[in-house]
Structure formats: structure tokens, C-alpha cells
Amino acid sequence: MPDLHHVTTIALGLSGAVLAALALIALFRLVRFIRADRPTRTNLRTASRIRRNWRHLASALSLEATDRIPTTMAQLTTKTGQKPEPRTLTPSLRTRVDAAGVTVFMNTVPGVGLEKVTAVTDDLANAWECARVSVSQERPGLLKLRAVRTDPLGETTHYVPDGTAPAELTVWPLGVDEYGDSVPVALSNVPGVCVAGLPGYGKTSLINAFIARYAPSDAVQFAVADGKASTPAQGDYADAAGRLFAFTGDDLEDANKLFARLVQLRCDRMDHIRAETGSGNFWETGPSRSWPLAVLIIDEAQTFFQQPKGNDPKTKRLAALAAENVRLVEDLVKKGRSVGIVTILATQKPTGDAIPTAIRDVCPVGLSFAQRTAEGAVAALGDDIRKAKDADPCTLQDPAYVGVASMRTPGRSGFTRVRTPLTTSEDTARVTAASAYLTADPATLLPRGEGPDPADFTKAA
Template sequence: MTVQEVMGYAPIVVGAGLALITLWAVVWVVRYALADTMTRASIRQAIRVRWTWKRLAPMAGLSVTDKTPPALASLANTDGKPPKPRVLIPALKVTPDRYGVVVRANCLPKVGLEEFQKAAPYLADAWRCTRVSVVQDKPGEVVIRGVRVDPLLTPTAHVPTGEVPEALVRWELGVDEYAQPVAVNLAEVPGVTIAGLPGFGKTSTINRFICDCAPSPAVQIAVADGKVSAAHEGDYADLIGRLFAFVGDDLDDANALFKRLVKLRRDRSSAIKYVLGRKDMWHGGPSSSWPWVVLIIDEAHTYFRDHKGSDKESKRLSALAAENARLVEELVKKGRSVGILVILATQKSTGDAIPTFIRDVCPVGMSFAQKTADAAVAALGDDIREWPDANPTTLQDPAYVGVAVMNSPGKAGFTRLRTPYVKEEDAARIATATAHLTADPAALLAAQLPAGIDLTKDEDPDDDGMPLAA
């Protein structure tokens, strides 16, 4: 091909290049126009990060000098002088979202995870971020998360979809202080404790859990709410249609519910090998015929507190509270393998509110705002003293309503997270649409047993996992 022929194609190549650039620009303009105000600000921030990176990186100590010239540079050298050393800068890929930017950067010799973490404060200032975190994504690559606005101070809302969740036992809680999703896997978990001052988000967090699980027939939920006396009162009134059982603050009613669930626990222990063919429900997961049973005990101190007094009624209530504690202890300690979870919520999860023999065997714990360090320790363990920035005593400001602290899954320390608000009308919509899925787990179990088998003759409180005898 002659030079003239090559030059003849030049306008076509240039035109194609200009067309691609124009298309790219149009895509960005449309994306910017359709974005909300917060995302637009993040898009502008992302552009600034890209444009200033080559100058910022050396100043922040994130560059390295390569004194070995590349082969082509050596061949092109005709004056006999050694080629100048090259300054290498990590390549970036920047993605904006509502809260800030996610930056992926490649590592270089002597510019790795540790160097990026040391430079995080400088990057936060240069990028105008509230905070910046750096974590290892994969070998040779780090992820830099910069948040322009504080996610903990930005209220969020959750609108339940009414669709069956992809992972039923994955509890989506909200976002952390870097706007990253926070979730906890509740498979094989026997108990959860939620503590915090009134009005700071405990019940709203539980409501989201119910709304997200409600579309699945493989979960059945019971509630004991110590704040109210009747089902039409309080925070769970809109969800009653999706609960197979509900009791208020009456200790006798609560005692009857706890006994009912303990009997279910024992019946399931006796029948699990016969019905499921295995000793642990979680080896196959819950189903509509053997659902995951969740008992929610809100204002748990109502049912466990010691009633002082020498009169007959005080003694009766005290004995009833002690029995309630014993029954719930059995559910938490022995209900895991048969698919029973207990969620206990209270203002202070101290020993008088949730007995320590129950609280200390619940592996998942979170706390909203607390007034005292002792209450924080009771909710999260003594380690919270070593993490003062994460202590829930710092969350008492009204701006932190909906913000909680929990143990960081799979890593040391604690995670602060913003939980979303679920509107009452959305909760009512979900409960109405899924009410037909509500079923009594005891009746479901009985329907799977052949005639002639009586579970009451083979209660097995010790979980021996032996099959039933006809």
C-alpha cells in the first residue's frame, strides 16, 4: 500500500475517532443529566480526581522512579547520553456514586497497600472527602473509598420490593461510614441482641427484617412486644397479618408463647432426622414445609425482669419472669439446628434486662445510641472500650437516629452503620400482600408425620437427633 493510499484513509480514521469521542461525551452528558444532585457532585469529583492525579501522586509519596531505561529508549538514544529516569504513577479507575468515589489503583514496587493507607489523609484533603479508606482488593490492586458526605449523617429509606430475597438468611442492615453495604448471615445463628435508647432505630431495623423476609413462605415469625398490650397497638400493628403469633406485655401470654415455641423446638428435635433425613436443618436450608422460625422479643426486659415485693402477685410474676428466661434460654441454646432464631431488643442489654446466660450465647449483637459506657459494654462486649470512636455513647445526637454499632463480620473492631427507615404504609403493604403465606410451624410439622406418630411421647430436650419410632 502506497503512502498516498494510506493518507487517503486518514480522514476516515480521524472521523471515526471523532465520532467515538462524541459518543463518549454524549453518554457522559446524558448520565450527568439523569443523575440526582448528590451523584452529579460525585461525577464532578471523579473528574477532578482523574485530572489532578499525575500531579498529586508524587506529592503524596505514591510514585516511584524507574532508573532502568526501556529497550526502545536505549535504541533511540543517538547522542550517547543515558536516558532520563521515568517517574511511574499508579493507574486509576474512578467510579462515582451518590456518596463519593470508588477508586481502583494498581500497585507499584514500594507503592503498595501500606503506602496508600499512609497517604489516605492527604487524599481526603485533596479530593475534598469526609474520610478515605484503603483496602486490598486483589494482589497488586487496592480500592480507595472516598466519601464526600458522611453516610452516617445522611438519613436513608428502604422500600420493600415484595419479592422473595435471593438469600433469605442474609440480613441487609444498611451502609457503613464509607457507604458500603453491611449485611450479616443469620444461617446457624441462634440469637441476636439489639440494644439502644428509645426512638433511635431498634424497631425500624426489625421491621425491615420482617418486610424483607415476608415474601418467602420459608420463614414464619412470632413477636412478643413488651411496649403494648394489644395487637392493634405499637410498631407491629401493620405487620400482624404476617405473624403466626403475637403477644403484648402480659407475662402470662408471653409465657404461653414461649412454652409453645419450646414445644415446637422439642418436637422438631425429635422429628428432624425422620422428616428431613439430617440432624441440622441448615445443611439443606429452610423450606415452606420446615420454615425458619424467628421469635422477636421487643423490650425484652418486660418479660425477664425480677419483680420485687413480698405480696403474692409479685412473687407469682417473679416466678413467671424466671420461667420465661429459662424457656428463652432453651430456644437460644438448643434451637439453632432445628431452624429457630431469637432476636431480643431492649434499651440496655445489661443482665437485668437480658439474662447473661441468654445474652452471652447470642453471637450477633448491635447497639444504637447508649448513655453509659457500661450499657455499651453490655451490648457489644468489653472490646468496645478499645474502640472509642465506635462507642455507641457517641451516637446520642438526634442526627444519629438510625445509626448503630456492631461487631465487624470477619475482621477486628466494630462497624458503624446507618440503618434505613421503613415507612408504615410500606410495611402494611407487604404484610397484606404476604398474609396468605402465614402458617403455624407446628401444624406444618404435624402434616408431615404419618398417622400413628405422637410427638408428645418422644420429646427430646437433649437433641439426640434419634428418629421417631412409630
């Protein structure tokens, strides 16, 4: 028989260890609370309330499942003649706090997954006294809920370029997501980017900020086809005009010449890339002064692709030019990746008549600012956006969300809502004017050998 004193000593020791552990946890939480800033303290209290009231709230919102198969223990402990009571399975959760809000990681149970939790996000937001709750699938069996007391997407951010070349040219820091985290977009091995959205919600501002960011590098060169202007001085790219190696306005014939010359650049680069870089893929060595990343920006892209109606000679000629423009840009998007040509297309609603699907569907990066119709959202982001209520760009029509886009990118599951920073026209003009001396036609940087010289974009056709 064990010695009673010995057993008592062990029990007291274990109790003391448990109390000490609980005291340390309490002390840790107290110190964290005292050291936190005011918003984080508020969110710590919110997280505590979420955990404390979760079982009651989950029951009220039917976020639980019933297991009618008794466990072995239930079978052994149930009295003879009685039936074991079914178990109620409530998803377990843990929380993580920051200054913007609370991240809740929820383990799923049968019947309670992404779709069901998404349907009650408004109720969760009310119960947790938050501005918004969004849900995403972290991994199979685990959901990630983000509860924010203030909406990071509703706060305008600014990017002020300092005029120095970015250290990293293969990643585009697009903005911040609804968690306040940076959203990087890879440019390497990306043939095209499709940008959609209603007028005035951020498309051109995004592209001008992109130019201002990379203008100080001589390893990036820009060409623009602007479908809503006739000259650089008239359009949205007037502030960046000095940094463009080529520009065309809304004239279909001029645009056709530009696209044809870029296709020629693609062909010329393919002829020289192995000898000059030692590789058949531009991105293995990356952009450089002699082999710059060539960015073609096509704004109001539908201007250059849509087929005009009519049988008169002029209309037929314009229709032929539009069809040729489609063929040329399709060539660039499908074949330009390996030789360092990226095409950015912008339009309001990227349906098949605005940007042909042969071009649009090859662009791995797509983002949409506010849309008015579900048709526009689906055209920009695919049919899955119908199931993603939180990310639907139709919900971004509020003026507070100017500059906010929904997007899908390789390497990130589901959809991401991102706040893109505003860059003023004065900052764009300042940076591009200071770096105008870096402008070079990529075609003229290719080696001159036997045969015809590479196409020179700076010369008239």
C-alpha cells in the first residue's frame, strides 16, 4: 500500500506546478496587455470575449454538429437500459491579436465549413462588435477568420517614391490586404496582368504608381497605348511621358504599328537571348540595363480590340486593324514571358468583347477595382468570385473603397482584397522627369550583327 504522506506530497507538488504555470500564463498576459498600444489592448479584450462566449454563439448560429454515435466511454458509463446522449461538436478555435484586429483560427467539424461560416459573417461581426469579419480556408480542416474593429481597406494609403531604383525588380509590392499585410505580386515569369474596374476607382492610378516605382531603374522600360487620349500630353500618362520609350493614343493604326514593333522585339530577343544571357529564359538572369524588362501598358484596351459594326470601307478597315491588334497582343502575352516582355491591360469590364479571352485568360494576375455587375466581376476574376461574398468587387462601389481591388494571384489561395496606395501626379512627374535620361528603346540595345537591324521604337514607321 502506498505511503499516504508520499502520495500527498506528490499531489501537492503537482498542484503547485499547475498553479505556478497558471500564474506564469496570467503574468505573461498581463505584461502583454500593459505593453500593448491602445488598439491592441482593445483587441485583446475582444479576443478574450470571443473565446469566452464562443460555445454559446456557435450554438445560436448553428455552427455546430451533432454526433449520434456514442463513444466507447459513453457506452461504458451509460446505465443499463438507457441510450447514450448524442454529443454536440463545437468547432474549437484559437486567437491571435494585432493592432488592426483579431485573427481567429477555427477547426472545422462535419457540416460546418467555409460556406456555412461565410454565410454568418455579418452575425459574427455584430456579436464580436467588429466592423467586418471575413473568412478564408487556411488549409483543409482549418478556417481563418479575420475580425477587424477598423477596416484597413477603408483607410487611404500613400506611396511617395524617393527616386531611387528598387532593390528588387521581380516583385511588385501592390499594397496591403485586409489584414494589413503586404501583398507582393511576382513579375518574374508573368506574361500579363489584367486590371479592371469602374472609372475613377484606381486603375490608372495603380499603373502610374507602378511606373513611378520602377522609373528610376534603367533595367525597366515602358511603352503605353492609351485608348482615351491622342497624345501623351492629353492623357493620364502626361506626367510620365518623358519616361516612355514609345506612346500611342487611340488611333488603331498607330497602335497596330506599336504592337507589331513589340512583336518584332520579341522575335529579335529570341534570336539573341541564349548568346547574350546564356539562357533561354530572361528571368533566370533577370532585368539589366542591356536587357531591360519591357512593359507594355494598354489602357482602355477595348479601344484597340473591339470590332466596329458596318460594311462601309472605313469600318471594314478598322475592323481588320482591330483583329490584327488582337493577334499581335495575343502573340506578346503568349510568347513574351521568356524574353522579358510583360503586358498590362486595363479596361472597365473585361468581358470577351473588351479583351478577347485568348488574351485575358492567359494573364495569370488579374485584379478588379469596383464593378457594377456580377458579369463584370466574373469576367475579371472568374466564376469562383460568385462564391466569395467578401471579395466580390461589386461591394467596392463605396467611395471609401476607391483604390481597393479584389484579386487572384498565383501562390495565394482564394481571393485577396488589397488597398493600393495613391501616388500623386506631382510625385509621378517628379520621379519620371528625373529619370527620363534612363529611357531607352529595348530594340536598340540588342547587338548589331549581320542582317537587318532590330526595330527602333523611337523612329516613325
